[in-house]
Amino acid sequence: MKELSVNHLLGIKYLVKEDIDLIFETADHFKEVINRPIKKVPSLRDITIANIFFENSTRTKLSFELAQKRLSADVISFSAAQSSVKKGETLIDTVNNILSMKVDMVVMRHANPGAAYFLSQNVKASIVNAGDGAHEHPTQALLDSFSIRERLGEVAGKKVVIVGDVLHSRVALSNIYALQMQGAEVKVCGPKTLIPKYIESLGVSVEPNLRKALEWCDVANMLRVQNERMDVNYFPSTREYAQQYGVDKALLDSLNKEIVIMHPGPINRGVEITSDVADSQQSVILDQVENGVAIRMAVIYLLASKIKQ
Amino acid sequence: MSQKILLTSQEVNIILHRLACQLIEKHLDFSNTVLIGLQPRGKFLAERIKQILEKEYSVSNIELGFLDITFFRDDFRRGEKPLEANKTQIDFLVEDKKVVFVDDVLYTGRSINAALTAIQSFGRPSEVELLTLIDRRFSRHLPIQPDYRGRQVDAINNEKVKVCWIENEGEDAVYLITN
Numbered sequence: 343m344k345e346l347s348v349n350h351l352l353g354i355k356y357l358v359k360e361d362i363d364l365i366f367e368t369a370d371h372f373k374e375v376i377n378r379p380i381k382k383v384p385s386l387r388d389i390t391i392a393n394i395f396f397e398n399s400t401r402t403k404l405s406f407e408l409a410q411k412r413l414s415a416d417v418i419s420f421s422a423a424q425s426s427v428k429k430g431e432t433l434i435d436t437v438n439n440i441l442s443m444k445v446d447m448v449v450m451r452h453a454n455p456g457a458a459y460f461l462s463q464n465v466k467a468s469i470v471n472a473g474d475g476a477h478e479h480p481t482q483a484l485l486d487s488f489s490i491r492e493r494l495g496e497v498a499g500k501k502v503v504i505v506g507d508v509l510h511s512r513v514a515l516s517n518i519y520a521l522q523m524q525g526a527e528v529k530v531c532g533p534k535t536l537i538p539k540y541i542e543s544l545g546v547s548v549e550p551n552l553r554k555a556l557e558w559c560d561v562a563n564m565l566r567v568q569n570e571r572m573d574v575n576y577f578p579s580t581r582e583y584a585q586q587y588g589v590d591k592a593l594l595d596s597l598n599k600e601i602v603i604m605h606p607g608p609i610n611r612g613v614e615i616t617s618d619v620a621d622s623q624q625s626v627i628l629d630q631v632e633n634g635v636a637i638r639m640a641v642i643y644l645l646a647s648k649i650k651q
Numbered sequence: 652m653s654q655k656i657l658l659t660s661q662e663v664n665i666i667l668h669r670l671a672c673q674l675i676e677k678h679l680d681f682s683n684t685v686l687i688g689l690q691p692r693g694k695f696l697a698e699r700i701k702q703i704l705e706k707e708y709s710v711s712n713i714e715l716g717f718l719d720i721t722f723f724r725d726d727f728r729r730g731e732k733p734l735e736a737n738k739t740q741i742d743f744l745v746e747d748k749k750v751v752f753v754d755d756v757l758y759t760g761r762s763i764n765a766a767l768t769a770i771q772s773f774g775r776p777s778e779v780e781l782l783t784l785i786d787r788r789f790s791r792h793l794p795i796q797p798d799y800r801g802r803q804v805d806a807i808n809n810e811k812v813k814v815c816w817i818e819n820e821g822e823d824a825v826y827l828i829t830n
Contacts, residue, residue, distance in 0.1 A: 383722035
């Protein structure tokens with residue numbers, strides 16, 4: 343029987359294709375579970391999980407918590423704003439104190455790239471990266487690919503364009519790794535200032551023109567403009583960004599084919615996409631949220647099965 | 652490894668007809684009864700029983716579902732091998748229905764115990780029964796007994812009972828395998 347090749351989920355980079363297949367197969371089962379009248383299974387009743395969020399999150403945190411509770415794990419959650427981190431405690435100390443309370447798994451979001459990897463090297467627990475700076479956000483990339491697979495049948499051979507603030511986006515990097523691993527072709531599109539300088543070294547091409555990018559692709563993943571990470575102005579104004587890189591219904595309807603619109607959330611309505619696009623038939627944004635719970639259940643279940651008794 | 656035949660194709664066929672008749676005796680037209688095949692191996696038996704009820708005894712509209720109990724098992728993280736899940740497919744509620752679990756071999760009873768918990772995700776059945784083709788006597792870990800049994804078998808722990816189906820293995824037969 344198959345199991346994951348890793349003991350932690352630190353990034354898509356550390357996975358192999360078979361891991362992604364196994365996570366998707368398991369998520370299929372959990373998607374059926376969360377559509378039952380009673381949406382809970384008792385598998386992880388002897389597992390305790392700590393959710394440690396050093397950065398703000400609504401969707402990811404709720405999704406992880408729900409996934410853990412649907413698997414019957416005991417869950418403790420804390421946000422850095424209310425913790426001793428503010429008093430000067432180090433990351434390892436904070437986490438080791440939590441682990442002393444007999445915690446088996448840690449789900450962490452942190453502003454520093456590599457924080458999850460650092461933790462996995464220094465503490466004895468299974469680590470799930472829920473986003474580390476502008477580095478990786480593996481569960482988001484998995485649920486994005488899972489949603490593509492659900493809508494289009496498979497990921498292999500599909501053309502995906504990632505539009506917008508690629509520079510500050512951990513979602514973009516994880517998606518590039520995940521999509522390429524599954525045999526999809528990836529382009530990025532956005533203002534030159536928001537495209538990393540060496541992005542082509544990842545085997546990704548850059549298309550500065552949004553219309554051309556959309557005409558090429560099967561799926562457009564619209565990233566959020568991460569204003570909170572921008573220390574300088576990367577484009578003249580939000581209005582100009584929306585004109586150049588925002589997708590509206592008129593643009594979608596003028597394409598010669600129907601493409602799938604994705605967005606990792608939270609949406610700046612009227613900036614990356616207009617409301618009528620976000621709420622259209624072509625958008626899978628709410629499917630992504632539902633699939634997020636199933637994917638996170640699968641990841642946690644598979645990692646927990648590797649924790650020795 | 653040696654194997655001995657316990658039931659031939661003809662014997663399996665006779666037993667399946669008897670089990671179908673016993674079900675009719677208790678459930679008549681199956682208006683308030685559902686069959687639940689336990690994944691993975693109970694699926695074949697459940698499908699076969701349904702087929703016999705419909706074709707040979709003209710019972711129509713039998714609701715059949717398949718229940719996977721992987722996430723409800725009590726040995727998660729306890730065995731050497733990770734547990735592999737199968738598809739659950741129950742397109743109806745079992746609230747106030749009579750549920751008949753169908754599985755090929757009853758051994759320790761732990762799968763049935765897990766199934767009793769798992770089925771509650773689909774409602775509260777009015778009663779639950781168990782139909783099994785092979786009942787391995789004296790090997791139960793829990794106080795669970797079948798309501799309908801095909802054949803009782805005495806097998807010791809290092810022996811394995813293997814049920815073969817024409818759809819899957821190319822023949823209907825039951826073997827006792829000794830390592």
